[in-house]
Amino acid sequence: MASGMTISLDELTQRFGGDVMGKGAHRVGGLAPLDKAGPDQISFLANQKYLVQVESTRAGAMLISPADLDKLTRRDGINFIVTPNPYAYFARVAQAFIDLAAPKVTPGVHPSAYVDPAAKVAASAVIGPHVTVEAGAVVGERVKLDAGVSVGRGVKLGDDVHLYPNVTVYHGCKLGARVIVHAGAVIGADGFGFAPDFVGEGEARAGTWVKIPQVGAVDIADDVEIGANTTIDRGAMVDTVIEESVKIDNLVQIGHNCRIGAYTVIAGCAGIAGSTNIGKHCMIGGAVGIAGHVTLADYVIVTAQSGVSKSLTKPGIYTSAFPTMPHADWNRSAALYRNLDKLRERIKSLETALADRDADADDKA
Amino acid sequence: MASGMTISLDELTQRFGGDVMGKGAHRVGGLAPLDKAGPDQISFLANQKYLVQVESTRAGAMLISPADLDKLTRRDGINFIVTPNPYAYFARVAQAFIDLAAPKVTPGVHPSAYVDPAAKVAASAVIGPHVTVEAGAVVGERVKLDAGVSVGRGVKLGDDVHLYPNVTVYHGCKLGARVIVHAGAVIGADGFGFAPDFVGEGEARAGTWVKIPQVGAVDIADDVEIGANTTIDRGAMVDTVIEESVKIDNLVQIGHNCRIGAYTVIAGCAGIAGSTNIGKHCMIGGAVGIAGHVTLADYVIVTAQSGVSKSLTKPGIYTSAFPTMPHADWNRSAALYRNLDKLRERIKSLETALADRDADADDKA
Amino acid sequence: MASGMTISLDELTQRFGGDVMGKGAHRVGGLAPLDKAGPDQISFLANQKYLVQVESTRAGAMLISPADLDKLTRRDGINFIVTPNPYAYFARVAQAFIDLAAPKVTPGVHPSAYVDPAAKVAASAVIGPHVTVEAGAVVGERVKLDAGVSVGRGVKLGDDVHLYPNVTVYHGCKLGARVIVHAGAVIGADGFGFAPDFVGEGEARAGTWVKIPQVGAVDIADDVEIGANTTIDRGAMVDTVIEESVKIDNLVQIGHNCRIGAYTVIAGCAGIAGSTNIGKHCMIGGAVGIAGHVTLADYVIVTAQSGVSKSLTKPGIYTSAFPTMPHADWNRSAALYRNLDKLRERIKSLETALADRDADADDKA
Incomplete structure (x- = not known):
């Protein structure tokens, strides 16, 4: 927050809700923890254990829940924004300050980028150096394609999509509004499908694997975020589907024909084999493996490194991993x-x- | 298959074998499942459970095995191609239709690509935007290098190789004919080798890790397919070797000096440490870990998430992973x-x- | 070592230490194992089991420890360099020969690269094809940026850094001297942090995940090496820190706010969740998973595929993985x-x- 720009509490509540208690005209220029914040900064209380810090904080403003506000022994000199979820509010305010401080980018296509004449790119989009946009692609308003991104034939990118450097989106895939894809991720590579065409056994075995063409694509809904170097394969016959607001960490593999339900989060290094259906609001831990052709109910939680080999039809927490011992x-x-x-x-x-x-x-x- | 192009059953059997039962001149313009196919489409029966659908199918043509043909109660109005392996035949026909419908690409080097004057690129190759081909590289007939691909010094790419966007092939590696490498994969990065050069223990410990130069390369035989963001390290002294028709899924790690036997398949997120030898026709499940310096016999199957720490000298199925429990x-x-x-x-x-x-x-x- | 260039034993001991026993003026043009080396090559003995090969070797020179030298029954015709650690010495000599034979690269910026006018690139750096260097970045002496590398705003790259093709470094990250990053790795992508902002349960659940801005960066010390397609996330508030001489293999995930202690090695496919502290001189095996917010003492060894869910406060070897059984x-x-x-x-x-x-x-x- 090196920028000198500030926002008033009234402006914040206008954008993000909540009620001001104190001076709505008080202006803040950044966020800081309770023990470090000064009069021109806004702090937040999201965890009971920091309640004691409120007594000595120098913060000029503070995000707090109604319940915690009742517990305060000191309120003087602090202007509050009262909100049921101060942590989520903090995240929104933090983003607002980042947007304020961000260097202005000029819309347009970098001279080193290649955009096929048969692609359609919104004038407000920012197409970075060495980007490739192939024929038939449609790039929405304010889309940001960073250096080295490759957008295949007929890809549709919704408004405000941000693809970080060296992301690859294969032909025919569709990304909804505000989708973020981190560097090196690959959307829409061929699913892993081969028909065995062998005769005989042992030394006499002859024949080969025949590649099964993967003619589906990947269909990603609004507000999805995908981590660095994650891979999501295109479907064999139907699309692989990632529903709205799914959040996927780095180095995750999602096989062909999968469907990941809305709001589900998948931690790093997890692998999901083909044709598997994961419900809404699930939490898949780091390095979890899920077999192909299974179904997980809504609200299923799988703890880190566990392996799912059969459908889990009821919400709940599931585990199959040991912690280390000497x-x-x-x-x-x-x-x-x-x-x-x-x-x-x-x-x-x-x-x-x-x-x-x-x-x-x-x-x- | 939006294209209006069609193929006759006679043409199909000429290319892919099998016997026509019915009208060989019948023309089909695409593939569809039994319950969706129309008279100008070809369907297939690869699973007994769909046998009943044959009675009501509107498909004009159908792939079937001799054994299943005997079981049919209805044959009228359908032209058959009889083949021992309808599923593999279906895959080949599907590919043929895709090739028919594919946009024609013009051979040549994209103006934004950089090809070193000391590289040798076949005139029939298609070199995409922002591709780099370094000195001494040899690029075969009809090779397709997609956007952002990097081909290092002295790399040899066989005929009909296809490298998807942002693939990196380090110097000196060799890829056989028809090898497919999906986006973001890295072939030939340095193996993970460091000599400890420390003296003392605990707080008194001093010294460092000394990098062991990796002077081997990666040698990939014909018809190998490699998944997105997979990494195959170059050998330390000898080459890492991937034999013919090996199929490797996404996010797989193969360490230096490994040899993977012909026709072996490796599912996503598997990791194989250095100097390990995997036999032919093995099946390595998803997220399997295999230690370094071990040997797996031909026809070994390791189930998903299992860990191999010692050589497996006999064919068979091996396991060490638990399914989840509440x-x-x-x-x-x-x-x-x-x-x-x-x-x-x-x-x-x-x-x-x-x-x-x-x-x-x-x-x- | 196709090159005709040679080095004398005296030159080697001047650069790398050790004592010549025999003719210091003897010149060698390459390295080879004892059973293959000729008079103009240097070999080494790092393992007792090859002691017997010394009797018949044709090597003109040899690296040996004082203890092993005492065991030799034959010394005639061999010129020795005596050193406490012949294996590490071998690695250094091997690198010297590679440097001798390496094609000379001309410093400068490739015409197809894009370097922002507000970036500062040392004249001795080699900026490859299709590289992007954004505003405010500082690129040190002799840095090598291979094809397709993306260096974000304000990134600092120390002297002699080498980024292999298609590496992405996000804005604000810092790499020390001699850091090597292999192809496709991503440094500084957003950590995986979202605040839940939901109300209600089951079907009535409404709301969303709110992204928590990740305003830390990644700070990588000198002599670190990072494998292909590995991902190291930027911190949420503070930096993710990789201390000096850490060696990280391929496809490793390191979460936001982690600190990895000096000289620690992390094998392929390991995943370390956020805010975890790993001590110095640790060895993390392949595919190990480490939970977030835990601390590992110095000198901890975790064997392959194990899962660490709690802090390990004492040095030692820890395990939680089974080997396969039929x-x-x-x-x-x-x-x-x-x-x-x-x-x-x-x-x-x-x-x-x-x-x-x-x-x-x-x-x-």
């Missing part, structure tokens, strides 16, 4: 795990022996 | 797993107690 | 694992039964 301890348990059936047999033998003895005792009695 | 159930089992040795000791105590009792009883008797 | 064996153990509590109950019943009997026996006695 190596020797792990190996001791793992050796027993490999021979769990022997432990079970020993238990069975004990049960039989005891039953035999009971029978003997009964006989004697 | 979180609480998992935690209950995991807590017991961490203390499996205690369960074993309790079993041992029981066995000892029972044996003691038997000894006592014997004594008394 | 599929049927695995399934048998896994089924018992899922019902471990039942085994425990059976043990408990046995213990109770035995105790009851003992009580009965006591009563009778």
Whole structure:
């Protein structure tokens, strides 16, 4: 926030809601934590453990929930914006300051970019150096294509889409409004489909894999964000679909024909095999693997590194990963795990022996 | 298949084999499932469960196996191509229709591309926008280099290679005929090799990692397909080798000096450490990890998310991953797993107690 | 080493240390293993098992440790460089030969590159085809930016940095001297942070995810190497920090706000969630997952595919991954694992039964 630009609390509530308690004309020029903020900055309270800092803060303004406001022992000298969700409000205000401070970019096509004459690019779009936009593509208002981006034939990019450097979008894919794709991500590569055409077995085996053409595309709804170097494959016959406001982290793989439900978040390094359906509002942890052709209900949470091999039909939290143990301890348990059936047999033998003895005792009695 | 172009069944059997049963002159303009196909489309039966759809299909033509043909109760109005593998045949026909409908590309080098004067590019190749081809590279007939591709010094690309946008091939690597590499993949980056040159321990430790130059390259045989953002490292002293018709999915990592046997398929997010040898016709599941310096026999199948730490010398299916359970159930089992040795000791105590009792009883008797 | 250039042993010890035993003026033109080296090549002994090859080697020179030198039964005709770490010495010599043989590159900016007038590029830097360097960036001496690299606003690149093709560095990030980044890696993409702003549950749920602006950057110290298609996210408020001489393999994900301690190595496909602190001299195995907000002590080793969910406060080796078993064996153990509590109950019943009997026996006695 090196910029000298400021916003008044009234302007903030006009844009983002909430109620001012104090001077609405108070102007702030940036955000800061409670213990660092000064009179011309706005701070926020999103976690009970920082409540105590309010007593000594020098912040001129503060975002707070109605419940937390009631708990305050000191209010003097602070102008509040009261909002049910100060953390989300903070995020919105932070973005507003970034937008204020951002260098102005001039719309237009960089001289080093290549835009096919049969593509349609909005005059408000910013097409960066070394970008390629192929024939039939449609690029919406205020779209930003960074250096080295490749937009294939017939791709549709909604308004305010931002593709970071070196993103590739294959032919025929569709991105909704405000979609953000981070650098190196690949949208619409061929799904992994090959028909085996082999005869014989072992040394006599002959033939090959025959590529199954992938004629679907990828259809991404509004407000989706996709992480760096993530890959989302095009469908085989139908489209792969990412519904609105899905958030996908870096290095995630989504196979062909998948559908990811609205508002679902997928953490880094997760992999989802083909033709899988994930519900709305799910949370998929880091490095989770999900098999192909399964369905996850809405509100399913899968914890990090777990593996889903069957459909999960009810909301809830699912797990299949172990936390680390010291190596020797792990190996001791793992050796027993490999021979769990022997432990079970020993238990069975004990049960039989005891039953035999009971029978003997009964006989004697 | 918006194109008005059609192919006769005779033409198809001439190109792809199989026998026509019905009118060989019947022309089809596209593929469709049995329940959607019309008289000018060709359908296929690759799965018994769709057998019933044949009775009501409007398809003018159909791919079928001899065995399934015998099971049909209705044949009238349908022209058949009889082939042992209708699914692979379908894939070939689908590709033929795509080729028919594809926009014609003009061979040549895009004005924005940079081709070093000391590179050799076939006149039939299509070099896209912002492509770089460095000195000594040899680019074969009909090769297609999409936007932003980087081909290093001395790289050899066989005929009909297709590199999708933003692929990087490092110096000295070799790709056989018809190799397809999807966007963002990196072929021939340095293997991960560093010699420790440290003295002392703990706080007194001094020194550094010394990079071991990677002077091998990557040698990829004919008909290999490589997924988006996959990485295959160059060898340290010898080449990393990918044999013919290997199919590799997205976001796969293959370490230096590996050899992947012909026809092996590797699913997304798998990682193979250095100097490992995978046999022919293997199937490596998604997110599988394979340690370095191990060998997998031909026809080994490793299921998704499993970890291979030792050589697998016999064909077969191998596994080491759990499916998810509800979180609480998992935690209950995991807590017991961490203390499996205690369960074993309790079993041992029981066995000892029972044996003691038997000894006592014997004594008394 | 096709080049005719040679180096004398004296020159090598001047550059890399060690003591010549034999003729310091002896010139070598390349490296080779003991069994393949000729009189004008230098070999090395870094592993006891090759000791026997010294007897028959034709190598004119050899790198050896003082301890191994004592074990030699033959020394005639070989000129030695004696050094405590022949393997690290070999790596340095190998690099020297590569540098000798490397094609001379002319400093300067390729005509197809775009360098913003407000960027500062050292005259000794080599800016390749289709590179983008944005305003405010500072590019150090002898930096090499390969084809398609994108360097964002205000990025600082230290001397001798090498960015391979299609690397993206987002605005404001800083790379120290001699940092190597392999193709397709992305430095400084937005961390994965969204504030939930939803009200209601189930079907009534409304609202959205609000993006939390990521205003930190990535700060990478000297001598770091980063693998192909690896992603390192920028911090939310503070910088993500990679300390000196960290070595990171391909397809690794490092979340926002992380700090990776000096000399730590991270193998391929590992994923580290946000705000995690890894100590110095750690070794993180392939495909390891580390949760967010945890701390690893110095000298921690995590074996491949393990999952770290809590802080590891002591140096040592940690594990949580199983090696594969034949599929049927695995399934048998896994089924018992899922019902471990039942085994425990059976043990408990046995213990109770035995105790009851003992009580009965006591009563009778």
